[in-house]
Amino acid sequence: MKYRVIPVTAFEQNCSLAWCEHSMRGVLIDPGGEAERLLAAAEHEGVTLERILLTHGHVDHVSAAREIADRLGIPLEGPQAEDEFLFRALPNQCEMFGFPMTEPFLPDRWLEDGESVSFGEVTLKVIHTPGHTPGHIVFHDPASQVAFVGDVLFQGSIGRTDFPRGDMRALLDSIRTKLWPLGDVTFIPGHGPISTFAEERRSNPYVGDGR
Numbered sequence: 368m369k370y371r372v373i374p375v376t377a378f379e380q381n382c383s384l385a386w387c388e389h390s391m392r393g394v395l396i397d398p399g400g401e402a403e404r405l406l407a408a409a410e411h412e413g414v415t416l417e418r419i420l421l422t423h424g425h426v427d428h429v430s431a432a433r434e435i436a437d438r439l440g441i442p443l444e445g446p447q448a449e450d451e452f453l454f455r456a457l458p459n460q461c462e463m464f465g466f467p468m469t470e471p472f473l474p475d476r477w478l479e480d481g482e483s484v485s486f487g488e489v490t491l492k493v494i495h496t497p498g499h500t501p502g503h504i505v506f507h508d509p510a511s512q513v514a515f516v517g518d519v520l521f522q523g524s525i526g527r528t529d530f531p532r533g534d535m536r537a538l539l540d541s542i543r544t545k546l547w548p549l550g551d552v553t554f555i556p557g558h559g560p561i562s563t564f565a566e567e568r569r570s571n572p573y574v575g576d577g578r
Contacts, residue, residue: 368489368511372555373408376400376466378427383515383555385508386414387487394486395435396420396506396515397557400467402431402438417486421445422517423503424453425530426460426469428557433472444484447495448477450502452531478504491515494545498538499526507549514554514564520546522562525573542574 370385376399384405386393393414398405409416419436421429423446436443453460457469478484480495484506491506499518503526507514518526520542528535546552551565568576 368508368513370513370555371408371412372561373405375404376427376430378464379558380427381555381557381559384408384412384414385486385489385515386412387489390487391415392417392487394418394420394484395432397422397428397517398431398435399427400430402434405431406435406438416441418484419443420484420491420506420515421474422505422515422557423500424450425500425518426457426464426466428517429454429457430466430469433470436475442475443472444474444476445478445493445506446474446500446504447479447497447502449497449532450500451477453500453502477502480504496538496541496545498528498534498536498541500530501532501534501537503541505546507552512550512552514546514549514552516546516554516556518557520554520567520571520574521556521558522560522567523571525571526557539574 369388373382380399382398383396457471478493482493494505496505496519505516
């Protein structure tokens with residue numbers, strides 16, 4: 368699997384373009400805005416998009432998702448169904464964060480823990496990681512040991528839990544019981560630089576092994 372991280376909007380949200388280098392079939396993960404820029408990136412890399420994947424329902428991660436999916440006629444999948452309330456409240460989220468208006472929509476398919484999604488010869492495993500939101504999921508590629516973690520974990524930090532239905536205890540449990548056992552995985556967070564689970568276990572002041 369190859370990938371390219373494309374920060375979008377004033378929130379600098381990391382949208383990931385991931386693809387199978389043999390078939391050049393791929394996905395966009397968390398297209399939070401700037402649809403034209405994301406489509407141009409896929410075209411530049413020679414990637415044919417097969418689906419849109421979402422880690423959770425916050426507007427800065429989903430704002431361009433329905434537009435791109437409908438334009439290309441491809442499915443929109445994820446997160447887990449507990450985030451449905453966030454998709455129905457997208458206009459309220461936009462007003463709260465000063466985001467351009469996004470009409471409510473629902474994914475074509477909710478994803479559950481243990482399921483998988485494929486593009487070309489790549490298969491991503493779905494891991495339900497509640498805490499930042501109740502339906503948050505992570506996409507993990509065991510073959511390349513890369514994970515797309517949304518807003519669960521960051522370099523030197525963790526996701527916020529002060530949004531509706533956030534849960535700090537659940538977030539810490541998700542990281543420690545769902546992510547750490549995966550080993551030394553490289554992860555792409557929803558914002559900021561790429562890191563590894565091993566480095567965060569060593570040094571993260573919120574969830575490192577020394578806590």
